[in-house]
Amino acid sequence: MDPLAPYFLGAFAENNDFFEKTVIELVRDHVFWRRNFHPEDLPPIGTADQYSPEYLEGVARTRHELHQLTAALKRSVPFFHPRYLGHMVSDLLLPGLVAQLVTTLYNPNNVVEDAAPVTVQLELEVGRQLATMLGFAIDPAKVPCALGHLTSGGTIANDQALFLARAVRLLPLAMRDALDSLGRRPETISPKLDADDWAHLNLPTRDILDLADTFHRDPELAKALAHTRVEHVGLGHFCAKHPLVANLAVIAPGTAHYSWKKALRLLGLGAANLVELPTRQARADSAALDTLLQTFARERRPVLMVMGVYGTTEFGTLDPLHELAALRGRSVDFWLHVDAAWGGYLPSVFRDPKGNLRPREDLRAEFAHFPSQRVYDTTAALPLADSITVDPHKQGFVPYGAGCFVAKDRRVFDLVLTDAAYVFHGDELGEQRYRSPGRFSLEGSRPGAAAAACVVNHRVLPLDSAHFGRLIARSVHTCETLSDALPAFAARLAPVATLAMPFDPDCNLLVFAVNPLGNRSLKAANAFGQRVMDAMSVTPARPVQLREFFGSCTTVSLEHLSADSAELFRALGLTEVDDDGVFLLRHTLMNPWLLSHPTEGDGSYLDAYLAFLERTVHELVTVVR
Numbered sequence: 001m002d003p004l005a006p007y008f009l010g011a012f013a014e015n016n017d018f019f020e021k022t023v024i025e026l027v028r029d030h031v032f033w034r035r036n037f038h039p040e041d042l043p044p045i046g047t048a049d050q051y052s053p054e055y056l057e058g059v060a061r062t063r064h065e066l067h068q069l070t071a072a073l074k075r076s077v078p079f080f081h082p083r084y085l086g087h088m089v090s091d092l093l094l095p096g097l098v099a100q101l102v103t104t105l106y107n108p109n110n111v112v113e114d115a116a117p118v119t120v121q122l123e124l125e126v127g128r129q130l131a132t133m134l135g136f137a138i139d140p141a142k143v144p145c146a147l148g149h150l151t152s153g154g155t156i157a158n159d160q161a162l163f164l165a166r167a168v169r170l171l172p173l174a175m176r177d178a179l180d181s182l183g184r185r186p187e188t189i190s191p192k193l194d195a196d197d198w199a200h201l202n203l204p205t206r207d208i209l210d211l212a213d214t215f216h217r218d219p220e221l222a223k224a225l226a227h228t229r230v231e232h233v234g235l236g237h238f239c240a241k242h243p244l245v246a247n248l249a250v251i252a253p254g255t256a257h258y259s260w261k262k263a264l265r266l267l268g269l270g271a272a273n274l275v276e277l278p279t280r281q282a283r284a285d286s287a288a289l290d291t292l293l294q295t296f297a298r299e300r301r302p303v304l305m306v307m308g309v310y311g312t313t314e315f316g317t318l319d320p321l322h323e324l325a326a327l328r329g330r331s332v333d334f335w336l337h338v339d340a341a342w343g344g345y346l347p348s349v350f351r352d353p354k355g356n357l358r359p360r361e362d363l364r365a366e367f368a369h370f371p372s373q374r375v376y377d378t379t380a381a382l383p384l385a386d387s388i389t390v391d392p393h394k395q396g397f398v399p400y401g402a403g404c405f406v407a408k409d410r411r412v413f414d415l416v417l418t419d420a421a422y423v424f425h426g427d428e429l430g431e432q433r434y435r436s437p438g439r440f441s442l443e444g445s446r447p448g449a450a451a452a453a454c455v456v457n458h459r460v461l462p463l464d465s466a467h468f469g470r471l472i473a474r475s476v477h478t479c480e481t482l483s484d485a486l487p488a489f490a491a492r493l494a495p496v497a498t499l500a501m502p503f504d505p506d507c508n509l510l511v512f513a514v515n516p517l518g519n520r521s522l523k524a525a526n527a528f529g530q531r532v533m534d535a536m537s538v539t540p541a542r543p544v545q546l547r548e549f550f551g552s553c554t555t556v557s558l559e560h561l562s563a564d565s566a567e568l569f570r571a572l573g574l575t576e577v578d579d580d581g582v583f584l585l586r587h588t589l590m591n592p593w594l595l596s597h598p599t600e601g602d603g604s605y606l607d608a609y610l611a612f613l614e615r616t617v618h619e620l621v622t623v624v625r
């Protein structure tokens with residue numbers, strides 16, 4: 001039996017009996033919960049009302065509109081099917097799906113515990129589950145203790161990362177200003193505060209959070225600090241006082257998701273201060289980072305954050321986090337954030353059920369190539385990050401509206417606690433302050449149903465190699481199968497087209513370019529790639545049922561390809577570089593059934609996809625000629 005069989009509704013809704021039975025049972029259970037709340041009361045909706053013409057009219061209208069809706073939804077994209085290899089979405093894990101549907105009936109709001117006594121606890125549990133998988137410590141009796149909270153997605157989690165990083169990294173300057181305002185000498189608090197602005201901007205994060213504790217424990221200092229922080233005075237005033245801050249840099253590889261540009265704009269840091277880190281093979285170049293940081297140290301340009309990507313959106317590649325982390329504090333100090341919105345669940349393959357990192361040899365025995373030494377080292381380095389973004393609504397297989405921000409040291413949240421007296425109460429410095437994620441999340445009201453979905457999935461399939469990891473390992477295996485099939489496939493295409501992968505895949509996303517045989521122009525190759533893509537894209541005019549397969553595409557700019565372009569052009573037979581990027585077919589290999597067989601005796605869905613691609617390329621080449 002396929003060990004993943006019970007956990008999805010399935011491409012044919014094969015598990016409908018189990019699904020329907022469970023949903024109906026839990027809906028009825030909800031109904032009884034309502035009826036038994038105060039059964040002695042009179043129901044406001046009278047039984048006789050339910051037979052009146054107006055009532056029946058209301059029922060009819062509702063049913064009509066719902067049928068209209070579900071009819072329209074038939075034009076939706078069949079993400080659940082192994083014929084879908086497009087974006088970062090697939091079938092949903094059934095336990096979480098049912099949890100989300102059922103919890104919505106109770107409509108808990110995770111803004112604060114009184115509005116969601118059950119699901120706020122579940123949200124904190126998701127945070128602990130993800131933190132543990134990533135390798136962070138979660139013992140509240142020790143420092144650092146990690147804490148994660150849910151967001152609507154990776155974008156908001158990244159905003160939160162930048163917001164918190166700024167709060168922490170600019171704090172020492174505010175501390176000194178606060179001491180000045182009180183006429184107190186910095187060295188009475190700590191010799192670390194008796195320094196110049198540059199030194200303040202390069203204090204290790206751990207030291208800053210320890211100092212913050214000292215300030216928070218002294219009401220006079222805490223009050224003064226509240227009035228000198230950038231969040232209070234505003235960036236303009238803060239920069240006027242501390243001119244170095246005006247050029248605060250955020251360093252991210254060219255493969256960074258566009259949410260980073262948005263985040264800098266939103267926080268008033270300026271998209272121009274997003275400094276692009278060069279990449280090789282779509283992975284951050286740590287030697288280039290070293291050079292950049294040394295230059296910045298000479299120029300006295302402070303670095304707020306270095307961001308590494310664990311699973312790039314477009315190519316699925318992983319940055320060498322171990323190398324990035326090793327540079328922290330060497331010439332400058334910074335907040336290290338990892339954007340693992342896509343790759344965040346990959347570490348489940350690396351954790352054994354006891355929570356230990358598995359030796360690389362054990363993993364190697366289960367795959368053809370995975371994990372490379374770099375992939376292994378970067379995964380082991382995740383806990384060196386100060387914060388990590390993970391999207392449960394990507395490789396966590398839960399419905400949309402679930403991102404997660406995890407901080408290594410939960411004390412960072414003390415810096416952004418927002419006081420809304422009508423919502424929050426209770427002690428300020430106790431454990432209690434970490435129990436209402438709504439106090440420190442950017443969003444206010446948030447669905448408790450998302451927390452329920454994640455927790456139930458992670459309880460049914462714990463985030464280790466024996467459970468959830470099997471699901472992710474399946475996708476890595478699928479990707480290896482596709483990548484190993486490519487040389488033979490390229491040979492089949494050879495009479496009409498050339499095919500090349502610009503970058504080897506790291507885990508479960510694979511891109512390649514196709515070029516009609518004899519064509520030398522990049523522009524023409526790109527136009528051809530686009531036509532191939534048109535045969536498997538979603539367009540309102542064409543019913544999804546008429547599509548054989550669904551894919552996605554991306555373009556890698558020549559600037560980002562830089563050193564890697566010569567080899568790719570040679571492989572594709574391109575000599576005229578008359579465009580500024582290379583069009584790529586992008587394959588997200590999340591679906592667990594891509595290696596199953598659509599027809600008896602024939603190959604897998606993956607084989608069928610390649611056969612489809614071969615036909616499409618043949619047809620289009622003929623048209624071009």
Ligand SMILES: *Cc1c(COP(=O)(O)O)cnc(C)c1O
Pocket residue numbers: 152153154155156158257259309311312313339340341342391403
């Ligand atoms: C998807 C993604 C994001 C954005 O997440 P949303 O959930 O779409 O807001 C950010 N970073 C990376 C690397 C991503 O893959």
